[in-house]
Each structure stands twice: as structure tokens, then as C-alpha cells.
Amino acid sequence: MTKPDSYWLQPIGIVRSALQRREDAPLQGREGGPEAWVEIYPEFLAALEGIEANAEVLVLTWLHLARRDVIKVRPRRVATNPLLGVFATRSPDRPNPIGLHQATVLEVDGRRGVRLSPMEAVNGTPVIDIKPVQCPHSPGG
Amino acid sequence: MTKPDSYWLQPIGIVRSALQRREDAPLQGREGGPEAWVEIYPEFLAALEGIEANAEVLVLTWLHLARRDVIKVRPRRVATNPLLGVFATRSPDRPNPIGLHQATVLEVDGRRGVRLSPMEAVNGTPVIDIKPVQCPHSPGG
Numbered sequence: 001m002t003k004p005d006s007y008w009l010q011p012i013g014i015v016r017s018a019l020q021r022r023e024d025a026p027l028q029g030r031e032g033g034p035e036a037w038v039e040i041y042p043e044f045l046a047a048l049e050g051i052e053a054n055a056e057v058l059v060l061t062w063l064h065l066a067r068r069d070v071i072k073v074r075p076r077r078v079a080t081n082p083l084l085g086v087f088a089t090r091s092p093d094r095p096n097p098i099g100l101h102q103a104t105v106l107e108v109d110g111r112r113g114v115r116l117s118p119m120e121a122v123n124g125t126p127v128i129d130i131k132p133v134q135c136p137h138s139p140g141g
Numbered sequence: 142m143t144k145p146d147s148y149w150l151q152p153i154g155i156v157r158s159a160l161q162r163r164e165d166a167p168l169q170g171r172e173g174g175p176e177a178w179v180e181i182y183p184e185f186l187a188a189l190e191g192i193e194a195n196a197e198v199l200v201l202t203w204l205h206l207a208r209r210d211v212i213k214v215r216p217r218r219v220a221t222n223p224l225l226g227v228f229a230t231r232s233p234d235r236p237n238p239i240g241l242h243q244a245t246v247l248e249v250d251g252r253r254g255v256r257l258s259p260m261e262a263v264n265g266t267p268v269i270d271i272k273p274v275q276c277p278h279s280p281g282g
Contacts (some may be wrong), residue, residue, distance in 0.1 A: 009148040050229030087271040088191030128237045130228040
């Protein structure tokens with residue numbers, strides 16, 4: 001197999017949160033992540049149109065504090081858990097450290113971004129995409 | 142706001158599928174995507190350890206045929222649908238064209254990768270991550 005080149009991601013926004021350090025972050029948002037703002041850079045604000053309060057969204061982040069050279073981990077950072085490949089876990093340490101966070105939209109501000117909860121990513125985490133959990137106008141949703 | 146630099150993604154594998162053209166792909170996998178192999182590059186094969194047949198996984202792809210300069214779309218490509226911001230839709234055309242595909246693992250081959258279904262991405266689509274739908278060893282899953 002010929003391996004293709006790498007690809008570049010452009011940050012579309014940034015997490016603004018009271019969570020300041022990775023070691024304070026819960027392992028999963030549903031374990032108690034706080035609310036946070038996802039501030040969107042001006043050229044991408046129009047891409048929010050159609051997102052409303054109470055919508056369930058998936059926020060994709062770039063976990064900039066993660067290690068990219070990790071292939072196996074002990075899940076939940078517990079020493080007695082078996083070593084697993086990172087693709088079998090939600091570890092932030094992985095070849096492409098993309099975080100996937102499901103959250104409920106609390107507020108949309110067309111000049112700033114979206115306020116949502118829960119968000120376990122720390123303050124300053126780059127945001128690379130927002131998607132609806134279900135597709136508007138699809139048969140299922 | 143000072144906008145940070147861009148980030149680089151390294152492909153960890155590639156989709157091998159009978160689906161050859163974007164216009165033949167279903168809009169969502171649950172609408173009839175076929176099975177496909179996700180072939181993993183040798184240096185990342187060990188990261189599959191712990192993934193088993195019947196597991197539900199999320200495959201993240203780089204939608205290399207998508208446009209990155211699109212901010213608003215008509216969902217489902219229907220002319221009478223209202224224009225929405227791409228972050229309110231699952232359109233592949235978006236600033237960072239990352240595809241998110243939920244699929245069931247049919248087979249794991251430690252020298253090749255994983256066979257799974259459904260997969261609506263076309264043959265040759267770069268793969269950038271695989272995650273479990275639920276975290277092993279978590280309270281919920």
C-alpha cells in the first residue's frame with residue numbers, strides 16, 4: 001500500500017471553559033463536564049445557521065495536549081486494566097488526537113458561537129467541526 | 142481572538158469498498174452503505190488490539206472529495222430545503238471535511254484491518270481514526 005500524504009486541519013473555533021488543566025478534566029463529558037462556550041472564528045460564524053438551543057450536537061476538537069506516538073494504553077488509566085490498542089479506547093493519546101464530544105446546545109450567539117454542556121475539553125482546546133447528532137430533514141431525524 | 146495555526150492529520154488507513162463514486166454513495170450509512178474493509182497501515186495495526194467482531198465503532202474519515210470553502214448548503218441536496226450552515230448539517234462539504242461513520246465490525250484481521258458495515262465512504266477514502274461507540278471499562282459501557 002502506498003501511504004498518502006498528510007492533511008491539514010484549520011481550527012474553526014476554540015473552547016472557552018473554566019476547566020484549565022487536563023488532569024482536572026473528566027474522562028468523558030457525561031461524567032461531569034461543565035458547560036463551556038465554543039467560540040467560532042468570524043469567517044465560520046455563518047456555518048452555525050440552523051443550530052438552535054436544545055439541539056444535540058457533536059463537537060470535534062483537536063486535543064492539543066495529547067501524545068500522538070501512543071499505540072496501546074490501559075483504559076481509564078487503571079494499572080490493572082489490560083493494555084488495549086488506542087482504536088479500542090477513547091484515550092486522547094492516539095495518532096490523530098481528535099476529540100468527539102456530544103453536548104446539548106444551551107445558547108447560540110451569531111457573533112460569538114455556541115454555549116453548550118457538557119464539555120470535558122479544557123480551556124483553549126481548538127475546535128475543528130460541529131455536526132448535528134441526527135441529520136435535519138433525514139427520514140430518521 | 143488570535144487564530145492558531147493549522148494542524149496536520151496522518152492517515153492511519155484507507156477504505157476499500159465497491160463504492161467507487163461519490164454520486165453513488167448514500168447520504169448516510171444507515172441508508173444502505175455496503176460493507177467495506179478499513180485497511181490499516183502497518184505501523185498502526187497494533188492499535189486495533191481489543192476490537193472484536195460485533196463491536197460498534199465510529200470510523201473517522203477524511204472526505205478527500207469534499208469542498209472546504211462551503212459555509213451553507215441545502216440539506217439532502219434538495220433545492221426546496223432552506224439554506225443551512227454546514228455545522229447544522231452532515232454535509233461532506235465543510236471547513237474540515239471529516240466523515241463520522243458508525244458501523245458494526247464484521248471481522249478483524251491483525252495483518253490487514255477491520256471489515257465493517259455499513260460504510261458509505263467511497264473506495265480510497267483516507268481513514269484518520271477509529272473509536273468505540275462506548276468506552277470499554279466505563280460505568281456506562
